[in-house]
Amino acid sequence: MLLDDIETDGSLTPADGTSRPLRADAQRNLSRLVKSARDVFATAGVDAPMREIAEKAGVGVGTIYRHFPQRSDLIAAVFRHEVDACADDAVALLQQHEPGEALDRWMQRYVDFIVAKRGLAASLYAGGPAFEALPAYFNSRFEPALQSLLDAAAAAGELRADARPHDLLRAVASLCMPSSNGDPIPARRLVALLVDGLRYRASAVGLSGQQYTES
């Protein structure tokens, strides 16, 4: 894709070596496009017409293809944007709530993200080379975010200290997978149980006190 880098001041630059910043209207249209694509994908699926995305963003179709030569580039941009939004919520929640409460809320936020973006993730396997960097980006954003929540909760004495973000993220994602039979999985409740299992509780130390990282 043409645009990968966000400068520290928030301005966008092309990724092709030339360091000149994008023109102001280009930056505006770009962020409008990603937001519009996110909404349209959510309501009409990833195969939604390009014209509809362009129209909702108030731009012409040509503008889409200039910024995102392939459809997969636009999908990837939306995915990254949503990853950012979810990861950024971790620090916001930490500022607004107690550490344990913040962890609970962010976990549910993460569940919503996984469930909502399953459609994108599915087309992601079929997609070309535009998606190969996404799993790494996913981890690079979510692992530090979750780590900060775990650290805060552990420092407050609410949580055991040996929880590994990578394992937790994968475990929750697995819990959100659709089951092979027809029944929907109560993902939010299962995840709440999982997080509860990480807490210190005097009455259950004998059982829950074991290192979950064993074996």
Add this chain to the structure above:
Amino acid sequence: MLLDDIETDGSLTPADGTSRPLRADAQRNLSRLVKSARDVFATAGVDAPMREIAEKAGVGVGTIYRHFPQRSDLIAAVFRHEVDACADDAVALLQQHEPGEALDRWMQRYVDFIVAKRGLAASLYAGGPAFEALPAYFNSRFEPALQSLLDAAAAAGELRADARPHDLLRAVASLCMPSSNGDPIPARRLVALLVDGLRYRASAVGLSGQQYTES
């Protein structure tokens, strides 16, 4: 979809209550279409043009839409056809090989099925109500097939008797999932290890002899 039932004599009937069998040319075109769609999907993906499928089957596009009003109906039909082919291979392998060998070979066959049909399965989550019966069909065909292999191997004294088909099928499918990092998973080797773990072996009874169904 219009055609769901296969009579015991192999003839096809409409699923809409009317019991009159399909005309001979309709049956022929129908099976040609499913085979053609399978091949085209395999080479060009599930978004392959309908015209190409029709042409390779030697029929007009109208014929596709008469039998499969929606694209998802055709995908579902191909999926069921492939499930049948894989499940039927179980009895064929049992007739041609020793029980243990038959189990090994069928497991690898199943791995190939899972890997090859990931593309279909992905579009399956996004698809509409045409796909909702497929997971149940998947289980109804594969669980008895694997059970017969496990029974035969257990009767021959080659295998522990407490292996559950449902668990095994899910475990193998999980092993075939793409990893979150980029490296490909050596699925066939892992599955061979898994099946090996089910065997009786005098030298490792202390470890592998535990009930895997515990906990």
Add this chain to the structure above:
DNA sequence: CGCTTATACGGAACGATGTTCCGTTTATCA
């Protein structure tokens, strides 16, 4: 502030594909 230029925009135009429709063909059965 006005001029120049590179950058970005919009939307018509083109080709490819999904889907429908109806005149024609063909299997079935009396």
Add this chain to the structure above:
DNA sequence: TGATAAACGGAACATCGTTCCGTATAAGCG
């Protein structure tokens, strides 16, 4: 063999992805 209902084929239409180029405008400069 002839009547009839079922099925076929592919042209026709609608929609969508993608390209292209004349126009508009932001950025830099005197």
